Amino acid sequence: MGKKSDLSEFDRGLVVGARRAGLSVSAVANLLGYSRTTVSRVFREWSEKRVVSSARQSCGRKCLVDDRGQRRLDRLIQGDREATVAELTARYNDGQQKTISERTTRRTLKRLGYSKTPLGAPPNPPSDPGQSAETTASSGSTQPEPTPRTDAPKVDHKRKDKGWQV
Template sequence: MGKKGDLSEFERGRIVGARRAGLSISETAQLVGFSRTTVSRVYREWSEKKKMSSKRQSCGRKCLVDVKGQLKMGRLIQDDRKATVAQITTRYNQETQNTISERTARRTLKQMGYINRRPHRVPVLSAKSRKLRLEFAEAHQKWTVTDWKNVAWSSGTRFQLQHSCGRVKIWHEQQESLDPSSPGSPAPAGGGGVTVWGIFSWHKLGPLVPIERCLSATDYLGLLGDHVHPFMSTVYPSADGCFQQGNAPCHNADVISNWFLEHKEEFTVLRLPPQSPDLNAMEHLWEMVEREVRTMAAQPTSQQQLRDAIVSAWTKASEESFRHVVESMPQRVKAVLKAKGGPTRY
């Protein structure tokens, strides 16, 4: 590959095309991701000399994906916005002699201006929610990774047979909207689904429990006794553990509060502020399970098959994967502080 300053014909073509379409130098620079100086130079060279290639492109190793290859990769993206890098690489390498690696495919897509992110809507936080989030972040800003290792994370979620809306990542160009209603975004979830509840900590992956109906206070009390208490006793025998739970109605019932009071000598309770998935490490684990299920060769077609697939994906979660998200908690708290309680990128 050439020097950092080299531009491919495809990149030069994007700059020229944007300028000819009426975009200013600044707007073009923001669109293509290059400096205003580069944009100005490339367009001037095209205007004066009709130049669309760099003299320095012969430097270094030849690029494995030429303009024709980039066009092919662009078609693959348009055909399946939800494809993984591995799937794109496999499809690209079909019927071609010059095969590429996943790393090359990822780098090429980045050069072409594609990024892979989940469609999302920024949550509309009330003034009260922002205040509570900020207060939580201020109260825990001095917590270290060691402190967060003492937290057992828990929550429930629902997986759809087709997919859970908002969890699937899509490829899109930088200037495209990330709203789920934009072209290429996942279709609404449907076809039935499975609800599960899980618990984990930095030290250990806990049980995954299928939930057959909407949890009542009595049902949740059963979860606490059958799964939370044994997990906390095993992982934190010194009574230094902290059990995290959300703000579901069943969590705030008197019978639940009384149960925690009875066990206050064994572990404490960490309540996250409302509308705070970015502060719940459990959300990251659910995303990993979703990705594992959606990349299985045989996709589930019934609720029982989906349940089995979720259990299989849960048990395959590596220590490195769920430990990493716990270790990211100090950065997440800092992000909330910086946003003054507003939403963050996590």
């Protein structure tokens, strides 16, 4: 049997309100369509803590890079689009109490919508349309030699993480 999703704050309020109005646990369960265990648990939590919200939203690991950190990382990229992940991480960690790893930097950049491919560069350069299949077969290679494009920006392939683009 699978786990059902949490009750919203509104549904929790309905349970508490119905119980406070004098309905029994079984009557509230039948009326709202929840199990008696759920109704009694929600009402017990409310009567002990006077809170109807679920604590489930606060579980899990906290993000190391919050909204402010994301804006800071975005400004670092805008300042130097040619920076590598290692350089961005070092600049981000400079003066920070909580440092982050390069992996966290990559994950945050991906969440922000950045990629490593330069803007306008095709993933695979197109083959020369004037080159025939016989020319390719006679040269012995299975792939045609890519021709340099004059309209494409220059890409420096010496650095791995060159050029962050949105």
